[in-house]
Amino acid sequence: MAKSMLIVSRQAPWAGPAAREALDIALAGGAFGLPLAILFLDDGVFQLQQGQAPAALEQKNLCANLQALDLFGVEAVYACQHSLHVRGLAAGTLAVEAQPLAAEAITALFNRFDEVITL
Template identity: 65%
Template sequence: MSKSLLIITRQAPWAGPSAREALDIVLAGGAFDLPLGMLFLDDGVFQLQPQQQPAALQQKDLGANLQALPLFGIEALYASQRSLDERGLHGQSLAMPVECLDDAALTLLIDHYDQVITL
């Protein structure tokens, strides 16, 4: 039986390669039917902001990759409610549906997974 894996992404999409690397890991794991979850934490919640214009920063758009997650069987998507609140983002206006969790629920979520990778 495969061990479950939680990927925690903490970087904004324009802050370097970490956001893209987290998505690549999740998409690769989904292609192999691994039990996966993805948590957007800290500045990582900015990846969920709709209508980004990464070309202005000479970056690639991560939106298409995010939208592909359910196609790869990745439906366990979470965001820190505190991270969203601190950055003025609201769960209802995100680019894709995620389960917004408070700090206590985040602790339970992380404990639920066998392995955790933070990028």
């Protein structure tokens, strides 16, 4: 049986390759049918923000990758409620649906998975 995996994405989409790598791992794992979830934490919640203009920073837009998560079988998408609040993002305005989680629920989420990858 495949081990379950939680991918924690903590980097803003423009802060380097970590944001794209987290999404790539999630898409690849989903394509192979691995039981996994992705959690956006800290500045990682900025990846979920609508209306990004990454071309100004000579970056690619991650929105297509985010929208492909469901197509690749990654249905468990979470965002830290506190991170969203501190950064002025509302759960209902995100580019993809992500379930907001309080700190206690995040701790429980970490405990549900065999492996945790943080990028």
